[in-house]
Amino acid sequence: MNESPPAVQLDGLARRYGRDMVLSEVSLTIREGRIVVLQGPNGAGKTTLLKVLATRLRPSRGSARVFGFDTVREAHEVRSRTAMLPVFGGSYPTLTGAENLELATRLYGLRLTPSELEAALANVGLAGAAQKQVRGYSSGMKKRLGLARLRMAPAKLWLLDEPYAALDEEGKAYVDALLDEARSTGKTVLLASHEPERVAPLADAVLEVSGGTVRRSERFGVPATPVQAVPVRGG
Amino acid sequence: MNDFTPVLLIAGKDIRQELRSRAITVATLFFAAITLVILAFAVGSDEAILTQIAPGALWVALAFAGVISAAQSYAAEGEENAFEQLLLYPIPRASIYLGKLISNWVYMGFLALILLPTTAVLFDLPLGSHRGALLLTLALGTLGFALIATFYAALTANLRARDSLLPVLMFPVVVPILLAAVRATTSLMQFGNLEMASDWIQLLAGFDLAYLVVCTAIFRFVVDE
């Protein structure tokens, strides 16, 4: 029996930003179903790493594979299996929350009824704002819209860039719920945060990104073995 | 999902945004109109000369406005980092180009439909009897501009000095469009000569077809980072 490929496999990954190397020689394997936190100071390369996995940035050297698919040569395969929550933005300000979500889901190849869209927005506490243009949203509300979009994506790998930033306590609870959902549905999560205290207990591993490379965090000595049974999925 | 669905979704989204914000309309319509007026002033009050340069003035105004509208349509994408997100959906990159091409073409076509009668009045040049061929010239000419503008605007969207860079890159490529469109318009409006116009219209169609293929094929390399 073939073992299914790991969710993430970075092999000697290096990525330039402008003229400088932000990441150099990152080799990392993340098995399916793990929740992994990337922590490190601003500018350490966390976002760059996530964007490489999301196919937004090509590796300058080395390779990145998602579920066995190369992020450059098989970008389409990777895109249909990943979803990314950016630090901010991702929505069109002159469209309403519901229109933004509808556009996103249709681009994912899904067709949701208006009531399903309403429900998805209510799920992140945006029930009252669904028909309002996003330019009137606060940054926290925009982030919540991003969470709704992420949940709708037919993805097996979630890339969350500073998911807690800009959110109030209620909003942060939605992120926690999202992580629980990921755990129960066997999704793989890569979460970047410069304040990992909140997520460390939920995570299978905390990795530290600094100086262009990735190490196991010494501050958070989380065991590398899964905390609990990860659903085994075939293929 | 049909491969053309995302194209229509993106074009529809652009047009809906524009209907709400009118950002491009405001930025281009008055600009183009002012360009026409300034050209008319610059030439003077000799009506024979005014009539002669009318088609040139029309297409220069359209070309300038087309640059602004294409740049603006990517600026709207960048406002909330939406373009970053757009690039992550499991859709072919070419569909992003084609979607934005359609919306840019629609704006330019709309602009052309307003500027044509404006030019006719300001420069005292009647529309002539070949209205169908004139519309075809407008359609193919604006498509040519939109093809190149949409392509290069994506290329310059995240470069320094993009505002002045876009016309510098794009105008040498669209010279044939400008020339052919002006000549076709002149033949139709000034001389009422359909036969003379048809050569130029064919050049427009050939240009559009060639660049539609080339730009669609290599667009993904423009947005890849």
Place this chain on the structure above:
Amino acid sequence: MSSDRTTTHPLRPRPLWLNLLAAASLLLVGAGFYLGLVVSPPDVNQGELIRIMYAHVSAAWVCFLAVIIAAVYGMLYLWKGRPMDDVRGTAHAELATIFAGLTIIGGMTYSKPTLNTFWTWDAKLTLTALLFALLVGYFVVRGLIDDRDRRARVSAVVAIIVLASLPFNWMAAEWFRTLHPAKSFDVSASGVSDSADPIFRWILLFNVFAVAVTYVWFSIERIRIGRAQVGLEEQRETTPVTMREAIDV
């Protein structure tokens, strides 16, 4: 693997054949000058001005050749992603720019005594001017992109667009001619009329060949430097092996 390269000097030793090629280029160009300036009789229509044509037409032909080759390397880069194809494409684009500039200067030199103006909207001159503008755009874009992979990709794309624009610009320029000096010289493909003495044609072809060889020599020199630059950049970016650590979670 790349650590072997870090110890070697990025500029490879200069091979003998390159010096021979350089010498051959200089000799050929010298002979071309001699043929054009001394051996060639004055033309029936153009008189002594035919001598400008030899240089002007050679530069123009080589310029178009260089544009085509630059675009071909652009396509190769997009297909294979090899950094050297970017180096090669850029080298040919640089030479195309230089030869486009020379073509324009040649055209203006020719235009002044015949039409008493430095600039005419002659088809080929207009076409070359547009091409020059396109090539300048290519280098402006290159200068604005710091990441060399993206720079290479975007350059390749622009080179392809430049090539695609050539036939349309040619048609436009050809049909645009209003000031065409119909009787002053024959704008057939070569600028040297067929009906004239065959010696004009042979001297022209010799000059084209000499300039083409010189172009090949220049491109090889430029690519050598480009190869060294790529080598240096790679050296600078190579990380010490000690930093590497494979993580499995």
